[in-house]
Amino acid sequence: MSIEIKAPQFPESVADGTIVTWHKQPGESVSRDELIVDIETDKVVLEIVAPADGQVSEIIKNEGDVVVSQELIGHFVEGDISLNEEPSTSEGVAVSSPAAGNPETPMSPAARKLAEENNLTAEQIVGTGKGGRITKEDVVKKASEGASAAAPAAAAAPAVTAPAEEPSAAEHSMPGMIPQMTGTPDFASQQPARSEKRVPMTRLRKRIAERLLEAKNSTAMLTTFNEVNMAPVMELRKKYKDQFEKTHNGTRLGFMSFFVKAATEALRRHPEVNASLDVDDVVYHGYYDIGVAVSSDRGLVVPILRDTDQMSLAGVESTIRNFSERAQAGQLGIDEMQGGTFTITNGGVFGSLMSTPILNPPQTAILGMHKIQERPMAVNGEVKILPMMYLALSYDHRLIDGKEAVQFLVAIKDMLEDPARILLEL
Template identity: 45%
Template sequence: MTDITIPNVGESVAEVTIASWMKQAGDTVKKDDPIVEIETDKASQELVAPEDGVLSEIHVAEGETVAVGTLIATMGSGAGEAPAAKGDAEVKAQTQSASSGESSGSSLDINVPNVGESVSEVTVASWMKAVGDSVAKDEPIVELETDKAAQELVAPRAGVLTEILVSEGDIATIGQTLARMGESTGSGDLPGPEASANGDEGGGLAGVPGTNVDTVPNDVRVMPAAAKIIRENDLDASKIKGTGKDGRILKADAAQALEAGTAKKSAAPAITPAVSAPAPAAPSAPATPRETGEREERVRMSRMRQTIARRLKDAQNTAAMLTTYNEADMSEIMALRSKYKEVFLQKHGVKLGFMSFFVKACVQALKEVPEVNAEIDGQDVIYKNFYDISIAVGTPKGLVVPVLRDADTLTLGGIEKGIGALGAKARDGNLSMDDMRGGTFTISNGGVYGSLMSSPILNPPQSGILGMHKIEKRPVVVNDEIVIRPMMYLALSYDHRIVDGKGAVTFLVRVKECLEDPERLLLDL
């Protein structure tokens, strides 16, 4: 028997609603068949059958709300099987349990969980346990990387890691089996079902039902993102050379074939489109990598670093990006911080920093210049009537941009607490997809690293990003006198397709005014 439980659908999501059952008790289901649709406050998604069998029992009705990890259904291999005991399959990753036979105990598959609605594959960053190691319940066993963040999978129960099916650095799809666990009392040599190293059977598409890519050879696998490009552009998969492991066709391979026009199903000569295709999903290595010297080291780029590179290049290729500059006298804010820092800390439990003032100042400016808070969608402009501010945070693995929600409704204390919580999650690698999705404007503080001036790159599809810089004492003229003041250069990069020069300059002037005269923030001026 196999228990179907609610998977972890995002760190900030604690419960889901059962939207609709696509199968009924007693129905026969195939592996990867959708069986139920669940909804969160952010999105909806389908849960699929982990194996062939019969949906023997449904425990939660449509419309009910349940917590992550709740048992919602039970599957059996035949219609006459009795329900299995509940409990073992309540894990953070989607798992399936099966009898191992004889007296060696039960074997448990560790599968890739659903880590976000738009994420179809992950990279195995590192194994924290080796085959034969004993693990305790909730002990981390493997770290996974997605385009946005890294997260750890923990052991759903105590036992022994008997088999690792996906090596470090390899790519795995959602639902794919990464490893198997046995009971700690066993010998550690537990038999398991036949499976290939990448966790799927046969050729064709890896875990992508209904893709209709019928030209791919039987011994070639197409990754889900690549299959989408092939299907939508009517490409011939047999003409695409896969550069992934074992010849897999990756998203970058399909994108390059689309750009070159070499994989069209039509026999007519390929014609280069007038508008250039998007850049490949990640920087691709040359066909024959050059040899490294004795004083060089070749290290594969992490998925996060590949995504950072792709998104920054996409921003340059797509937007008509321009930067305007100004400077702000930080004397008033520094004096305000110095006067109230102890009282602020006692009341709110966090220090009063500069970022909260900048968030407030930007919200004021965005209200006056709404096009900076908008985005282009095809030939339309979408104006946002809310203010979700993305805060760029540097981590050892790269730059991440978590989002501070509804910043216009927060006090200075609420902003500082929110930024502190997001920063801690970023440093610990605990950011979820929801934490970084949907920002309307970005603030980046290069000053913490000593930058005096820079031109930040847009965070698409946003139309504006503010760059903060180092505070440095400089001579300035005030009331016809030369005085020494703590000054900061400000840089606003914006998409000139939607934001005119006047709007950009007005935005930056309003930010400057709010910083130099903080009373404006209190009076909503």
């Protein structure tokens, strides 16, 4: 039974997607729910899995092709139907191993593209796929063999034993001419290779670049700074972290939950920071959806914590951990990254001491956390060493005045330096 493989239905905010990787080629067996193809959009990578046990029978859209919602990209054959019959090894019939030399050997689209980049032909590559098909790994292996073989060849070149000719009188008379003697090392060949690699930007990276430029060019962005003594939060965390983890089924107590709850209370006090601009209108949100910037191999993504005023510290921590794990696996949904009224980004996990975060339009403010570092501070006329963190609040000056921005950041600072204020809403 033949089944059409179609691109998923993209949401209204996503116009199209790009075929990133075909994990299965025509003729390869596929189990039900096994990954077949990845499609990358501006926000996430969507995975299409096999609807049943069977085989991919045809690929219509190759890697790199742009597709729209519900567009046909291939065909799938349900059941154990072999498209490339292999010779049987029974009854003593010898089956030859895959060998190079056949220009008509089938090759996957990814393998063909890689082979062209490395100036390789099908005759030079040994196919190890089903029915002798050449896979991407076969091309990589052949390319690496060629690179490793080139080095010994270059080293052996000076050892050619052809008789050296005596330099002519004209060569002796040329100024600056240095006679080349047999056995002289070729220093030029010993220099390290200066390689370059050119790869296209992913759709996600291009979309991130577009949004960053949009934020810089279309907002009156300004950043205000403050610093917070993290000792109270660190002491509270140290005192209760074991009991917290035991009570909440392995959820660890981190710093992000304190910042999320402090920011939520500060947003309640300063509604203009929780607002957004829609052309000439100001939209004041009566809810608190805070985006948390998460780094992944494909780029920065910002999943949203919904209704943070109703979430517990444990709920915040477990949700953020879940977001981080699924971001690394490329499993976040588009709906999980849409919306949001405020954003928190933590560059401190990578060692950043201070930065100016860029707005996430149409939001009008973003909070930047940084590295905790011990510094000498004056406390009641005495110098003490305290664990301090710089906080940065970038905001759109078209809507938020400096007074509100500073008061918002000071409110977060006060609640973190006295965590009881978060519970008492003081």
